[in-house]
Structure formats: structure tokens, C-alpha cells
Amino acid sequence: MTAHQTIEAEATTISGAEMVVRALLDQGVDVLFGYPGGAVLPIYDALFNEPKLQHVLVRHEQGATHAAEGYARSTGRPGVVLVTSGPGATNAVTGIVDALMDSIPLVVITGQVATHLIGTDAFQECDTVGITRPCTKQNYLVRSIEDLPRILHEAFHIATSGRPGPVVVDIPKDVQFAKGVYQGPNEVKHAHHYTPAFKGDAGRIAEAVALIAGAKKPILYTGGGIINSGPRASALLREFAALTGAPVTSTLMGLGAFPASNPQWLGMVGMHGSYEANNAMHDCDVMVAIGSRFDDRVTGRLDAFAPTSKKIHIDVDASSIGKNVRCDIGIVGDAASVLEDMIAAWKGRNLSPDKAAMKAWWTQVDGWRARNSFGYRPDAKLIKPQYAIQRLYELTKDRDTYITTEVGQHQMWAAQFYHFDEPNRWMTSGGLGTMGYGLPAAVGVQMAHPDSLVIDIAGDASVQMTMQEISTAIQYELPIKIFILNNEWMGMVRQWQQLLHGERYSHTYSSSLPDFVKLAEAYGGVGFRAEHPDELDDKILEMIAVKKPVLFDCRVTKEENCFPMIPSGKAHNEMIMADETRALGDIIDDAGKGLV
Numbered sequence: 338m339t340a341h342q343t344i345e346a347e348a349t350t351i352s353g354a355e356m357v358v359r360a361l362l363d364q365g366v367d368v369l370f371g372y373p374g375g376a377v378l379p380i381y382d383a384l385f386n387e388p389k390l391q392h393v394l395v396r397h398e399q400g401a402t403h404a405a406e407g408y409a410r411s412t413g414r415p416g417v418v419l420v421t422s423g424p425g426a427t428n429a430v431t432g433i434v435d436a437l438m439d440s441i442p443l444v445v446i447t448g449q450v451a452t453h454l455i456g457t458d459a460f461q462e463c464d465t466v467g468i469t470r471p472c473t474k475q476n477y478l479v480r481s482i483e484d485l486p487r488i489l490h491e492a493f494h495i496a497t498s499g500r501p502g503p504v505v506v507d508i509p510k511d512v513q514f515a516k517g518v519y520q521g522p523n524e525v526k527h528a529h530h531y532t533p534a535f536k537g538d539a540g541r542i543a544e545a546v547a548l549i550a551g552a553k554k555p556i557l558y559t560g561g562g563i564i565n566s567g568p569r570a571s572a573l574l575r576e577f578a579a580l581t582g583a584p585v586t587s588t589l590m591g592l593g594a595f596p597a598s599n600p601q602w603l604g605m606v607g608m609h610g611s612y613e614a615n616n617a618m619h620d621c622d623v624m625v626a627i628g629s630r631f632d633d634r635v636t637g638r639l640d641a642f643a644p645t646s647k648k649i650h651i652d653v654d655a656s657s658i659g660k661n662v663r664c665d666i667g668i669v670g671d672a673a674s675v676l677e678d679m680i681a682a683w684k685g686r687n688l689s690p691d692k693a694a695m696k697a698w699w700t701q702v703d704g705w706r707a708r709n710s711f712g713y714r715p716d717a718k719l720i721k722p723q724y725a726i727q728r729l730y731e732l733t734k735d736r737d738t739y740i741t742t743e744v745g746q747h748q749m750w751a752a753q754f755y756h757f758d759e760p761n762r763w764m765t766s767g768g769l770g771t772m773g774y775g776l777p778a779a780v781g782v783q784m785a786h787p788d789s790l791v792i793d794i795a796g797d798a799s800v801q802m803t804m805q806e807i808s809t810a811i812q813y814e815l816p817i818k819i820f821i822l823n824n825e826w827m828g829m830v831r832q833w834q835q836l837l838h839g840e841r842y843s844h845t846y847s848s849s850l851p852d853f854v855k856l857a858e859a860y861g862g863v864g865f866r867a868e869h870p871d872e873l874d875d876k877i878l879e880m881i882a883v884k885k886p887v888l889f890d891c892r893v894t895k896e897e898n899c900f901p902m903i904p905s906g907k908a909h910n911e912m913i914m915a916d917e918t919r920a921l922g923d924i925i926d927d928a929g930k931g932l933v
Contacts, residue, residue: 562628
């Protein structure tokens with residue numbers, strides 16, 4: 338080796354910890370969320386003098402994963418997490434599973450004890466790869482410095498390709514110290530050969546559009562896969578809906594992919610969906626499922642789900658097609674690509690909907706709409722939770738607003754009463770239903786959009802799960818707004834105890850809630866409290882104007898139930914409405930027949 342070659346080799350030889358930082362920069366990462374510990378100190382040392390990477394110090398590793406989810410969901414870019422071994426990794430598992438269930442791209446880098454200590458029950462050792470195998474899209478234990486660059490770049494490729502999801506990279510401490518030659522994203526040779534389908538089968542697309550054109554009662558059933566596909570998919574969905582004239586509904590995760598202000602929009606479908614959406618799903622003759630997975634909260638009783646319809650299922654994940662509900666035409670491909678090809682096929686064959694049939698179908702749908710399924714009885718003296726969301730929406734809808742939520746009744750009321758015309762504005766925990774998601778997710782969203790209004794619509798029980806992350810918001814001067822619908826209950830659990838368990842309210846009442854206003858002040862933020870409908874608007878506007886993190890204690894009626902509701906074991910056309918006084922016996926009989 339010549340002297341020149343020796344200098345060149347030394348210039349490209351860096352430590353494993355430095356490789357991690359270099360790989361993050363090469364992948365376009367600008368923010369990562371983490372918490373240091375012994376097994377990742379070399380990486381933290383490498384971060385010390387890197388100005389291009391902003392590290393956000395959370396207060397708990399679960400907060401790091403949820404913050405990364407919020408960042409990813411609001412930007413379309415992968416969220417990145419850095420935590421230590423043992424409890425650092427296990428604390429992150431809840432957020433990892435949450436990301437898997439909701440198809441959120443995460444790269445989670447965990448420290449591990451030195452390779453010679455693996456399996457010896459060393460300090461802060463755990464089998465991170467074994468623990469996360471069932472809850473990741475892919476995971477790795479890096480055993481040699483030579484493999485590290487390839488694995489890091491593969492992790493980003495896998496997390497963001499096809500159906501997005503979380504990838505864990507577990508790096509032993511000795512590998513972080515070891516020296517090796519770094520390779521960039523275009524230099525490494527991937528070992529996995531992972532090439533998910535992108536374009537749909539042309540023959541099946543032609544078959545699908547012909548079926549839709551001949552439909553008498555079509556419906557577009559859309560999901561989070563459209564949002565994951567990018568803004569172009571949402572634009573193409575709007576074009577395809579206009580061509581077909583079909584009603585459009587969505588899962589919880591898909592809100593915003595189609596404008597709520599569009600007259601073709603029927604609202605959310607499923608357990609707490611609108612009357613018109615659920616009845617249209619039940620009575621349709623052709624259902625076009627795009628980027629949705631037929632979750633049990635959507636389908637209700639499977640043997641009574643859309644019993645007379647032909648089903649077209651479009652999904653980038655081949656394993657999802659036919660998994661829960663038999664489909665007549667399955668198309669594997671990216672939502673944007675397939676929609677573009679369907680539009681081209683529709684126009685190319687000069688297809689058009691059956692105008693007479695569609696007029697009759699919309700007359701039926703409008704009849705269901707007239708029911709006003711989200712109606713509630715207002716109260717002049719007490720704040721109804723539905724009213725609180727309505728006022729929040731009206732006062733923020735014309736701003737650059739992003740909404741996160743916790744999980745429970747407030748989440749469903751937010752989905753019902755806060756309306757979205759754009760994708761990537763709604764961040765919530767759908768599949769796993771993780772209490773405590775919304776506050777750290779808001780931290781991640783605000784990091785990605787520092788000049789935007791970011792609001793976490795929360796419940797008094799859920800928000801306490803990760804309340805410590807308000808300290809993170811204070812440290813990084815993130816003016817997130819935590820809008821708490823405080824009913825002093827675990828509201829959704831209480832509702833089911835009322836309806837299914839004979840009003841036996843076992844351990845769901847919060848008898849020692851903190852004073853949220855004082856708690857906000859203790860952290861260095863600002864607190865507001867509203868107890869009367871007349872003061873709500875002014876205090877919401879004050880909340881918006883504050884340039885600090887805010888806890889807003891909105892005292893709402895204590896025993897309000899979230900309706901409409903499809904009881905467990907019932908079909909879409911067996912919804913319970915808020916204005917019904919039927920006996921609860923039928924519901925109670927079904928208590929053991931399905932999931933809550």
C-alpha cells in the first residue's frame with residue numbers, strides 16, 4: 338500500500354458510533370428522539386459535535402417512540418429513536434408495537450452489551466432482538482463493524498418501503514467502539530433483496546374499474562395506506578371519487594385523505610362512525626377498499642359485514658388482502674400508483690357511472706345523513722365534550738393546525754367533530770389504542786413543524802400516562818397545547834362498564850386527579866381551566882396565543898357516552914344512537930361475544 342492509499346484508508350476508517358451518525362445524516366435525518374445510557378454512550382459522544390442532528394431528550398423511552406411516530410406521521414419521513422440497552426429498549430417496545438399496528442416508519446437504534454457478554458445476564462442486558470421480533474417489520478443484532486453500514490441503510494429502506502413499519506437495530510457497545518470503513522447508501526450491497534410491489538396488476542385494475550362502473554351502490558372505503566403513500570395519493574383519491582361519484586368513508590387512521598368538506602364524504606366508518614357511513618357500507622353492492630385492512634373496529638360482525646357486496650381490496654401489503662375479509666378482486670400495489678392506473682383505465686375506456694342508479698343511491702345516503710348521528714343535547718350550564726371539540730375546531734380550522742390525541746372517548750369525539758381537509762394533520766393511535774400517545778406525539782409534530790399550531794386532544798386519565806413529556810416540551814420551547822376533556826373518569830372504560838357490566842364501575846374513577854393548571858405552572862408552562870360554556874371560546878383563543886406549552890383543563894360533563902356505537906357482536910346496521918331509549922339487555926347479552 339502506498340503512502341497515499343494509507344492516508345485515504347485512514348480517512349474513511351471511523352468508529353461504529355461515528356458510522357451511526359454519518360448514516361443518519363446520509364439518510365436525511367435532522368431530528369432524533371432518545372435517552373442516553375451506558376450501552377449507547379459512544380453514539381452520544383459522536384453526536385456531541387454534530388450540529389446537523391438535533392437530539393430531543395425525552396423523559397421516558399416510550400415518549401421517544403411516540404414522538405418519533407408524531408414526527409413521521411406529520412412529515413411522511415421516518416422517525417428515529419436512540420435508546421440504551423435493557424430497560425431503555427423494553428420501555429420503547431410499546432411505541433414500537435404502536436408503529437407496527439399503524440404502519441408508521443421508525444428506525445429504533447438500541448444499545449447492547451458487548452458481544453462477548455451477550456447471554457451472560459450482564460448489567461442492563463436483555464434479548465432485544467428476541468423481544469422485538471414479533472413487533473417489528475425487521476430487526477437486527479449487529480455482530481461486526483463490517484455489517485454496520487449496510488444494516489443501517491437497510492433499516493431505513495425497509496422501514497419506508499412497501500407497508501411502512503418499525504425497524505430495530507441493536508448495536509453492541511464493542512461494535513460502537515470498533516473501527517471500520519463506512520459506506521454510504523449507494524455503496525452498500527443490500528442482503529435482503531426486499532423489493533415490495535409498487536404497481537398493481539393491469540388486468541385486475543381493468544376488472545376492478547369495470548365492476549365499479551357497473552355498480553348501483555358503490556362506496557370507497559379508505560384507510561391510512563393512502564396517507565402513507567403520500568400527498569399524491571390523496572389528490573388521486575379525490576379525482577377518482579369525482580369520476581365515480583361514489584360516497585367516501587374512512588378508517589380512523591385515514592382521516593384527512595379525503596376532504597371532510599366534500600359532499601361525497603360520509604365520515605368515519607366503524608364502531609363510533611357515522612350512521613350514514615355504516616349503513617352505506619352495509620348496503621353497498623361494490624366496496625373499494627384502498628389502503629385499509631378491515632380491522633375489527635371497522636367490520637363489526639364479520640358474517641354480517643357488507644353481506645351483498647363485491648369487494649375490491651387495494652393494498653401494498655399482499656398479506657393483508659383476504660386476511661380478515663374475503664375479497665373478489667385483490668390488487669397488490671402502492672395506493673397512488675394503483676389509483677393513477679385506475680383513473681387512466683377509467684378514462685381510457687370512457688367509463689361512466691350509472692346516473693339513475695347513483696341518484697337513487699345518493700337519495701338513500703342523504704336519508705341516512707338526515708339522522709344527524711353525531712347530534713347531542715346541549716347544556717347551557719355545563720360543557721359537553723362534543724361542544725368543546727366543536728368550538729376548538731371552529732377556532733383553529735383556518736390556522737396551520739396539527740391534531741394529536743390520546744385514546745378513549747375524547748379520541749372518538751375528536752374524530753367525529755374535528756374535520757380534516759388535508760392528510761398528515763391527524764395523529765392518533767389506532768390499532769394498538771395506546772393511552773399516553775398524544776402528548777409525546779405532539780412533541781414530535783411540533784419539532785417537525787415549529788411554526789404550526791399543535792394540539793393534543795386528551796383525556797384526564799390518558800394524558801397522565803406520559804405527562805412527564807411536558808418537561809421535554811418546556812426544554813425545547815415547543816408551544817404544544819394539551820386540551821384535556823376532564824370528566825374525572827376513564828371515560829371509554831366507564832361507558833363499557835355501564836353498557837356491558839351492569840354499571841359496576843370497577844376502578845375507573847379518578848378520585849385524586851392533579852390540579853392541571855398548577856401542574857402546568859410547576860413544569861414552567863401555562864395552565865387554563867374552563868368550567869362554563871360561555872368562557873370556552875375566550876380561553877381557547879388565549880391558549881392559542883400563548884407561546885409556551887399549555888395544559889387546558891376543560892371540565893366536561895362526567896357521564897356523557899360516545900355515540901353512535903356498534904355494540905360488540907352486532908352488524909353495521911344495528912347501531913345504537915344517542916337519541917334511542919332501547920333497553921340495554923341486547924347489549925349486555927353480547928358482553929362475552931366479542932372484543933370491547
